[in-house]
Amino acid sequence: MTITLSAIFLVLFFLIELFYFRIADRYNIIDKPNFRSSHSKITIRGGGIIFTIAMLLCFFAFDYSYPFFVLGLVIISSISFADDIKPISNRFRIICHFLAVSLLFYQVGLFQLPVYIVSIAFVMAIGIINAINFMDGINGLTGIYSFVTLLTLYYLDTNVAPGFVSRDLLITAILAVTVFMFFNLRTKAKSFAGDVGSVGIAFIMIFFMVSLMVASGKVTYLLLLLLYGLDTISTIVFRLVRKENIFEAHRSHFYQFLANEKRIPHPMVALGYAIIQLVFNALLVMLEPSLTWTITGVVLSGLLFVALRFALEGKRRLLLSGNQPSKA
Incomplete structure (x- = not known):
């Protein structure tokens, strides 16, 4: 993609986002604060729809590449956008997620691998989708964390594993996230990503x-989402220890503690997560660790993260029931 075309796409995405804001305002597609929220004002929901729109535009502009991935994205984004407007049953949403992931796996040729690997991949993919959705709770976090991940993937496509995916598609995703961050990476966000985002x-x-991972044969690239994984898994474990329903809305994530209890501005918390993940990514690219060293690194990182949570949040908050905030 040329610089000129990238600039055109960037301007176009800005215009599309502004147009969506008018539609969302007219049809009351908004996010009202509740006990789980880390914001206090009504804000437009669903600004992250630009991610799917950008992928669709790229699909039509560049030789209709990756049709099954795009179809899966449309399915999963459509059900998520519908859920942003009116709650959808969990069963129907899970069916749509499973169908979308199946299309994604078919696109990359994953079904050629043994059944047990495909089964594990399904569990992990659905888990990652839900984890990233759960981590979308403060201004800027989804945008800047995704930006770091996509930039790392672009670097890998350019310097380490050329051609594992269309570079035009990567650049388009980066441009869409950039536009979203302009409206979301603020103390007072113009729009939230919503489930669709x-x-x-x-x-x-x-x-x-x-x-x-299919092109390189390295599962270690899962570490590109390591920090999200540490926050999500540790939070689930602590909630299970407190005998809470892990499927109910909550404010138990570490990033929520930093933003709500420690009163650190949302953009600062988001930037902190992005910088830490960027360090992880740099180490992953430079060291190219074996699977054994990767597992060792993940375990040590997990222990350090849990120790940090205990140091800042305290044993009582993390382990004893009835100590979570009940309102924003």
Whole structure:
């Protein structure tokens, strides 16, 4: 993609986002604060729809590449956008997620692998989609974290594993995230990603990462989402220890503690997560660790992260029931 075409796409995405804001305002597609929220004002929901729109435009502009991935993205984004407007049953949503991921796996040729590997991949893909959705709780976090991940993938496509995916598609995703960050990476966001945004960008990043892992044969590239994984898994474990329903809305994530209890501005928390993940990514690219060293690194990182949570949040908050905030 040329610089001129990139600039045109960037301007076009800005205009599309502004047009969506008018539609969302007219049809009351908004996010009202509740006890799980880390914001206090009504804000437009669904600004992350630009991610799916950008992929569709790229699909039509560049030789109709990756049709099954695009179809899966449309399915999973459509059900997520519908859920942003009116709650959808969990069963129907899971069916749509499974169908979308199946299309993604078919696109990258994953069904040629043994059944047990495909089964594990399904569990991990669905888990990652939900984890990224759960982590979309403060201004800027989804945007800047995705931006770092996509930039790393672009570097890998340029310097380490050339051609694992269309570079035009990568650049388009980066441009769409850039536009979204302009409206979201603020103390007072103009728009939130919504499920359509967090689930959509999760699906896009999974496609890129699975394509990379299939091309390179290295599962270690899952570490491109390490920090999200540490926050999500540790939070689930602590909630299970407190005998809470892990499927109910909550404010137990570490990033929520930093933003809500420590009163650190949302953009600063988001930037912190992005910088830490960028360090992980740099180490992954430079060291190219074996699977054994990767597992060792993940375990040590997990222990350090849990120790940090205990140091800042305290044993009582993390382990004892009835100590979570009940309102924003």
